Amino acid sequence: MKKRIFLITILICNFGYSQIRLPQLISDGMILQRQTNIKLWGWASPNEKIQLEFNHKQYNAVASEEGKWTIQLPPQKAGGPHEMTFSASNKIILKNILFGDVWICGGQSNMELTMERVRDKYSDIISNANNSNIRQFKVPFKFDFEKPNDDFESGKWIVVNPENILEFSAVAYFFANEIYTKYKIPIGLINSVLGGSPAEAWISEDAIRKIPDYYNEAQKFKDKKLIEEIESKDKTINDNWYKLVNSTDDGLKNNWSSPEFDDKDWQKMNIPGYWADNGLGNVNGVVWFRKEFDIPKEKSGMTKLLLGRIVNADYVFINGKSVGTTTYLYPPRRYLFDSTLLKEGKNVIAIRVINNSGKGGFVLDKSYKLISGNDSIDLKGIWKYKLGAKMDALPSKTLIRWKPVGLFNAMIAPLINYPIKGVIWYQGEANTKKPAEYSDLMETLINNWRTYWKQGSFPFIYVQLANFMEVKSAPSESSWAELRQAQTNTLSVPNTRMAVAIDLGEWNDIHPLNKYDVGKRLALQAKKIAYGDKKIVSSGPLFKSMKQKGNKFILKFTNTGSGLVSKGSTELKGFSIANEDNKFIWAKASISGSKIIVWNSNILRPYRVRYAWADNPEEANLYNEENLPASPFEAKLSDNK
Known part of the structure; x- marks a missing residue:
């Protein structure tokens, strides 16, 4: 009996291994690069024969001893949809394939920022979005310091419609829409980004070798045990900090979110603002805020609350009911709730703010109001507040995901067999502490990617950092200005272009909401460099x-x-x-x-x-x-x- 089970297990394993498998990129709805040789690849059992049927023609391959195979397709014109059928011991049919132009969308959070984050600013665009010729593949987040990966763990192609568009990179979508509107060519966006990531994380090990400090750091993090120890230590510190803050918070103990709670002895503070600039001083921990206000009957059906941005985390209650929470400082606070929650007469909003370091509070020059259609109630002004728990600052984490090489291996290497039109890139904020090295890093990155893709000097178009932080009245030094100069210097690399965004930022937000003009300016540069429109003025002076x-x-x-x-x-x-x-x-x-x-x-x-x-x-x-x-x-x- 045991021998029979053993033989069945071997047969099942062998059958499973012999199944032809495609990378995540090569899947339903994909857009392949037009007018160039196309490499299709995958895995099967050693020496297995693979057949592809496409456009009434057959293409054949035999898997290597390692189980790898490739099939070459001749250049195809833009359009579709097409089907592909891969056959071996199993069959895979891919549908709804288009040929067009494929753009890698790389960088950090300003490229990552989705249409969902700007839905209030572009609500009409989102509600009317419907274009199956613009598609996105979102590369899942992962890092690997040991070796380049050959596939992603997940991922799928999605088309533009009012629901899916919320997942698209806002910059990339506006870029693609400009290109498609002009040339009517399907546009595929491969979105490989990670918020906060520095340039060195996106460079391969062999290329980063020229910068010894980064190369040595990459070697250090090949030790999985070290990574586990660091992550475990950071998690323990983080968990203990939040456990203590929650267990000592007087606001949780005494239900300060209740509309019936008596807050007559609380201090007052003007919102927006930071409690470090008021009577409380620069403390970390939990501070509760409450505001009582009257609503006339005709405005009692409001369903949206805007609370600008809050440093760092917030838990929001209306008349004692939770309406939402945000756990970090960057996203705009936008909370939707049932129209019956607000009532005619007295209402109370309570906000529990947790700040683990720096100045906690409410970011200036943002919207703080209740909304229903065209009606609104301004919530700026005097609020009451009280310290719920005082804590030491939470120690900073070792952000392993941003270390050199790790993102290239896991989020770029699996792409390099996939032909592309070019790259759009929005990154640099994470490198402003060392601006002098940035132009060398970017030249290394661009040449590195071009070497791996083996497509020559494909267009590489990037965004110069937008304006950010407080305005200064006198000339002064600026690491952000230095990095912008480094970005300008990067134009010495052949076939590169820069979209200037110095007028598109917000002084109080590292993630400015105007992504339309960023995408449009990237598209202007693409029209010039990638589509040969010699008459267009694509850049400012x-x-x-x-x-x-x-x-x-x-x-x-x-x-x-x-x-x-x-x-x-x-x-x-x-x-x-x-x-x-x-x-x-x-x-x-x-x-x-x-x-x-x-x-x-x-x-x-x-x-x-x-x-x-x-x-x-x-x-x-x-x-x-x-x-x-x-x-x-x-x-x-x-x-x-």
Whole structure:
């Protein structure tokens, strides 16, 4: 009996192993790159014969001793839908296949940010979205420091419709829609991104070797035991911190969320704002907020609550009922609830805010209101608050997922057999602590990917960092400005383009909501570099060269389009100059044809010039007539030699 079971087990195992298998990418609804040789691949048993039927033709392959096989298809024109039938000991039929242009969408959170996050801003676009010729494959998050992976654990192609579009990268969707509208070619988006990820995480081990510190760090994390120890330690610290905060929170003990709770002895604070700037001081832990307000009968049916952004986590109650929670600081707070929850007369909103480090509270210049259709009730103003639990700051984690090489191995390597049109990239925020190395990192990354894809210098189009953080009144140093300069320098890599976003940011949000214009500017660059539209003006002014004439600089630019303009003012703003002592002061600037003249009468021999050199150069207003902004830059006289 045991022998019979053993033989059956062997037969089952052998049969299972012999099943032809395709990578996750090669699946129903995929978009394949048009007008190029296509490589289809998969796995089977050693020496197994595989047959593909496509467009009334047959293509054959034999699996290697390792069980790998490939089939080459000749170039195909754009269109579809098509079917493919793969046959071996089993059969796989793939349906609804299109040929078009495939773009890798890479980077960190501003590329990752989905249409769901901007649904209020683009509600009409979302509700009317219906285009099966734009599709996305979302690469699942994973890291691996040991070796390049050959497949993903999951993933599927989805088409644009009002439901699916919420899962699309907002930047990538707007980019794809611009391209499709112009050329009517199916667009496939392979979305391989991870919030907070630095550039070095997306570079292969052999390429990162040229940067010893990153290479050595990658070697360190090949030790799975080390990773397990770090993750276990971090989890224990995190779990214990939240366990303690929950067990000591007076608000939970005494039901401070109840509308009947007496809060007459609580302190008052203006919302939005941070409790560190008020009487409570800079403490970590739990702070509760309450606001009592009256609602007239005609507004009692409201169903949406907007609470801007809150640092870090929040639990929200209306009249004692929970309406939602958000566990980290970045997402906009948007809570939907039943129309019967609010009532005519007295109502109470209670918010439990947990802050584990830094300044806790409510981010300024955001919407805080109740909404129903066109009606709204503003919730800004005086709220009552009280400390629920005081805690030490939560120690920071070792974010292993962002270490060098790990994301390339798990989230890029499985893509390299899949022909593409090019790459759009939005990343850099995570590298602002070391901006001097960024241009070398990006040159390494771009060449690295081109080497692995073996498609030559395919287009690589990236977004320059948007404006962010508070505006400063005087010229100052800025690591964000330095990184933008590094991004500009990366244009020296062949077949690259940069979409400038210096006017699309928000001072109080690292994730600005205007993703339409970012996608549109990426598409403008793609139309020029990837689709050969030579007439299009795809960029704002880019600094080219300068010369000194007396106490003035005369600056030349490329991409001036129909002419240079000072947007919104007759006066050019955002320029500063310095002697060789590098002490910058604001400068006057004027347009002279296709040139800019910059000066300050207090500097007789200017040596350096900067434009829009700040975290948030809000006043910088140099554009071309096509309404595209000039890129920030720094230059010195010796650069011309």
